Amino acid sequence: MITNHQDKITVALAQIAPVWLNRIATTAKMLDYVQQAAQQGARLVCFGETLLPGYPFWLDLTDGARFNDEVQKDLHAHYVQQGVDIEAGDLDAFCAAAKQYQIAIMLGCLERPKDRTGYSVYCSCVYIGADGVIGSVHRKLMPTYEERLTWAAGDGHGLRTHALDGFTIGGxxxxxxxMPLSRAALYAQGEDLHVGIWPGNLRNTEDLTRFIAKEGRSFSIAVSGLMRKQDFPADTPHLDLILARCPEILANGGSCIAAPDGSWVVEPVIDQECLLIATLDRNQVRRERQNFDVAGHYSRPDVTRLVVNRQRQQLANFED
Incomplete structure (x- = not known):
């Protein structure tokens, strides 16, 4: 078997807890893991959903649906204040680290974009290339269940893939x-390394990660955060109310990697902060696509096709 040097890529999954709702401290922690990943030869390091600065766990613990409630207003205001303003440079340190260490970064953040007033926040998956340039910012299309109480619905602008060392990466x-159509939008762009970013629970990752690998005949990564009762900082607003109903573990991880045949490269890891490292071989993608290529020879675009609107949505377009 002939293997091209571009067929191999080393990836890292940083399964960590944030310094909850502290953007600056969480950034510092994440950057330490970027450096560790680079030192171990990784060309891509991934972090969980809204890890920067943290997932809105308070919603389920403090009656988050109570309308016009002072507690919910306090917590939401604090959350927005700690969100990521990309235009203001809140990810510049990650871009600099990516360029310095020649490592791509995929991270989940709470984005508060200027094009939507800077007061509405989005669950965003950001890809930063190994050149230090932000390649895409994908705002979650539909926040799940109680997430809709704090996150706004995104758009298709970030449904994009990125080339890295011969692989085509999407997230x-x-x-x-x-969502099958969201996956299809990435498959259609040649994705062969899929990254799912999660707040962190084994129940979400152990089945779906392998399914996506088998469906896409791609490598499938699930990277999760962690959150335990002791991870809430002492200065968290209304901490007493949050802790009153808080279980010992809110997010137990479950980060893992599946191969294009659905077998485990890295089995799910729970209940520990860790940096998982694996080297992936693209020839495995070629082998599994011999009998099924979901956007290639097994597709029938003459019968069924997907239309994707990738325009960034905003309230007004100004013509001066």
Whole structure:
């Protein structure tokens, strides 16, 4: 078997807890893991959903649906204030690290974009290339269940793939990975390394990761965060209310990697902060696509096709 040097890529999954709702401290922690990944030869390092600065766990613990409630207003205001303003440079340190270490980064963040006032926030999956340039910002199309109480619905602008060392990488946020048309939008662009970013639970990753690998005949990564009762900082607003109903573990991880045949490259890991490293061989993709290529020889675009609107949505377009 002849193997091209571009067929191999080493990837890293940083399964960590944030310094919850502290953007600056969480950034520093994540950058340490970027450096560790690069030192171990990784060309891609991935982090969980809205890890920067944290998932909105309070919603399920403090009656998050109570309308016009002072507690919910306080927590939401604090959350927005700690969100990521990309235009203001809140990801510049990640871009600099990516360029310095020649490593691509896929991370989940709470984005508060200027094009939607800077007060509405989005669950965004950001890809930063090894050149330090942000390649895409994908805002979650449909926040799940109680997430809709704090996150706005995104658009298709970030449904894009990126080339890295011969691989074509795409990513989706959490339950978007269940959405067949969102997956198809990435498959159609030649994706052969799929990254699902999650807030962190084995129940979400152990089945779907392998299914996506088998469906796409691609490598499938699930990277999760962690969150335990002790991970809430002492200065969290309304901490007493949050802890009153808080279980010991809110997110137990479950990060893993499946091969294009659905077998485990890295089995799900739970209940520990860790940096998972694996080297993937693209020839496995070629082998499995011999009998099934979902966007290639097994597709029938003359019968069924997908139309994807990738325009960034905003309230007004100004013509001066």
């Amino acid at each position: 989706l946020n959490c339950w978007e990975n269940w």
